[in-house]
Structures are given as structure tokens and as C-alpha cells.
Amino acid sequence: MAAGLTPGVLRAQPEASGLGAIARQHGVTFGAAVQDSLLQKDADYARAFATEPAMLVPEWAAKWAALQPEEGRFETAALDTILRWGQAHAQPVRGHALVWHNSLPDWVVAALGEGRERALSVLGAHLDHVLAHTRTQIRDWDVVNEPIANPPGSDEPQTAPGDLRDTPWLRALGPGYVETALRMARERDPTLRLTLNEYGVAEDTPAAAEKRRRLLALVRGLLSRNAPLDAVGIQAHLQLANPFRPEPFAAFLGALREMGLAVLITELDIRESWQAPQDLAARDALVAERASAFLACALGAGVRTVLTWGLTDKYSWLATEPAVALPGGRAHRGLPLDAAFRRKPMWDAMARAFRGA
Numbered sequence: 001m002a003a004g005l006t007p008g009v010l011r012a013q014p015e016a017s018g019l020g021a022i023a024r025q026h027g028v029t030f031g032a033a034v035q036d037s038l039l040q041k042d043a044d045y046a047r048a049f050a051t052e053p054a055m056l057v058p059e060w061a062a063k064w065a066a067l068q069p070e071e072g073r074f075e076t077a078a079l080d081t082i083l084r085w086g087q088a089h090a091q092p093v094r095g096h097a098l099v100w101h102n103s104l105p106d107w108v109v110a111a112l113g114e115g116r117e118r119a120l121s122v123l124g125a126h127l128d129h130v131l132a133h134t135r136t137q138i139r140d141w142d143v144v145n146e147p148i149a150n151p152p153g154s155d156e157p158q159t160a161p162g163d164l165r166d167t168p169w170l171r172a173l174g175p176g177y178v179e180t181a182l183r184m185a186r187e188r189d190p191t192l193r194l195t196l197n198e199y200g201v202a203e204d205t206p207a208a209a210e211k212r213r214r215l216l217a218l219v220r221g222l223l224s225r226n227a228p229l230d231a232v233g234i235q236a237h238l239q240l241a242n243p244f245r246p247e248p249f250a251a252f253l254g255a256l257r258e259m260g261l262a263v264l265i266t267e268l269d270i271r272e273s274w275q276a277p278q279d280l281a282a283r284d285a286l287v288a289e290r291a292s293a294f295l296a297c298a299l300g301a302g303v304r305t306v307l308t309w310g311l312t313d314k315y316s317w318l319a320t321e322p323a324v325a326l327p328g329g330r331a332h333r334g335l336p337l338d339a340a341f342r343r344k345p346m347w348d349a350m351a352r353a354f355r356g357a
């Protein structure tokens, strides 16, 4: 210890290490979703991304509409910005997302309506180009995102019957589309980690319990047919309005791990409820408390990779997406840094959780 400094004084120094460095010391990888344009436009944003994460995932730049807006015209400049940043900062990049019903350009939706052969050829061409382009740097992709249908009682329940979400992919290729996409990815890159990513499976609600059951059934079926699947991503867009209880979530994570799969937390953020207290400290304490409970459970069940969906409240989809915004001009405080890039109690809660991992 430096002469003349008591431990109390040392503790009072602001912590220089980011969450990524803290997590790494305890065998955990912490990452965050990033927007390429902001890295170039906002120096505070760039500083936060240089300091905090040890892994990146593009919030937009690796989606279909970003990568192939017109058939055969591939646009990788935005993704390349993130890949270059990742290389410069020793932050590996994971890919999100190859097969999804959202952020699909109209031409893909139209092509998927033109029959199975056309759908397979469009998917194959996308995988050929994208996986070749990212091969040396992206070693983990969300191959299929959000395949499970929302059960009754969800925010956006699906009316069509079945465990799988009704999407252009399902309509074009049938329920085997998840397996087909995984096999096509494996054929193109035998050592790529293939991940299925899903939301709405973390909380203690009947809808989440049913969605967990559906996801486990899908995964069991895939593995029983020897489909190539390495990992499951749990998005974890948590809501304080929903209860969280560790037991059912830990049992679900345990079931996935017993099947030999890695489990990642891929998109953590925490939405407040309409009834949230007005007082900022009280609001932040509730968010931090949920982050603690959730991460203690996930890390205790063997999760070793945790990504938040952004770093700062300033640019969070919780602020920009009208469907999830809070009334009265209040902004959600669901990420580790506030809108002025200051560390919040959620940051402290995450650091503590990583230290306890």
C-alpha cells in the first residue's frame, strides 16, 4: 500500500477498471451492444466503450437490413467499423443476427414468399457472403434470433398455434428452418459457435415459464437430431413490473447446461414500471437490486458471458422505442451508465456480481 494512504482513502478513489476488466479477473466476459455511428460521433460514448466492455455485439450493423439491403448488394462498412474497433481494443465481436423476422429488407420478405428453393438460395447466399467476410473476427453468431412464439399472457402474444413464432422463415421453410439455418452455418464454418438467442424466458411469470418450456423442447429436438447447436443466448430485457425468482431460472439454465450447451446473457437491460418511484436514488436502487439478483443467479448457474444492450441510458432502445418508453418524459435507467456516462448503482451491482462469480 502507498505510504500514508489508509485503505479507506484508497477505496474512495474512483475505480479505473471497467466492468470488462473486473469480470475477466473472475473468469467472466462482459460485453455490450454498440452502435458504430456513435463511436465516431460521440467522444464520451467512444471513451465508455474503450473503458467498459471486453466484448462487443453490433446493435444494428450485423442485421440483414444492414448487411444486404438489396439482393446481392452487401454493405459491410458499418460492421467493419465495429470490427476495426474491436481489433484495436482487444474486444472480440459476436454476431447478431443471421435469421430473424425483424430488420429484414422487403426484398427478403418477398423472396421468402416465392417458395422453398428460393428461400434456401437467399439464405445460403447471405451466409456465404457474411460468414466469409467475418470469419477471422466473429467466432460466435446468433444464427437464429427469437424463434419461439410468445404464449398467452405475454406483452405481444401470438395467436397462431404452435411453439414456433409465425415468421416469414417459418412460412417459407416450415418448422425445420431453425435446424436448416444451423446446418447451413456449420457447413460454411465448422468451428463457428452457433447460438440460438431468445427473449422473455428469464422472469417468474406464467408466460415466461411456458416460453422456457417451448425453448427447451426446441433445443431438445434439435440435439436429438444432431443439429449443430453450441449455445443459447438469453436476451434478458428484464422488467421491474415482472417478478424475478432465481429458482425457476436457475433450473432452466441448468437444463440447458446439462445438454452440453453454453449459456450467454446477451442483451441485459432493466425496464422500470409505470409505478416506479420518482426519486432517482430509489429508482436506481431497484434497478441495481434486480441486476444483483439476476446476475447472481445466472453466474451461479454457470453463465460466463454477460452482455448489456448498450452501456448508457442516453442511447438505449428503452429511451428511443416509443412502445417501451415511460410516461411523463421520464427515461428508463436500465443500463450501467446514466445519460451523462456516469456509473450508476447498476454498475456497482454488476461489478460486485462479477467479483462474486
Ligand code: 9MR
Pocket: 059, 060, 063, 102, 103, 199, 235, 267, 317
Ligand atoms: O436496440 C435495437 C434497435 O436499435 C433496433 O431498431 C431494433 C430493430 O433492429 O432492434 C433493437 O435490438 C433488439 C435486438 O436486435 C433483439 N432483441 C431485442 C432488442 C431490442 O428491441
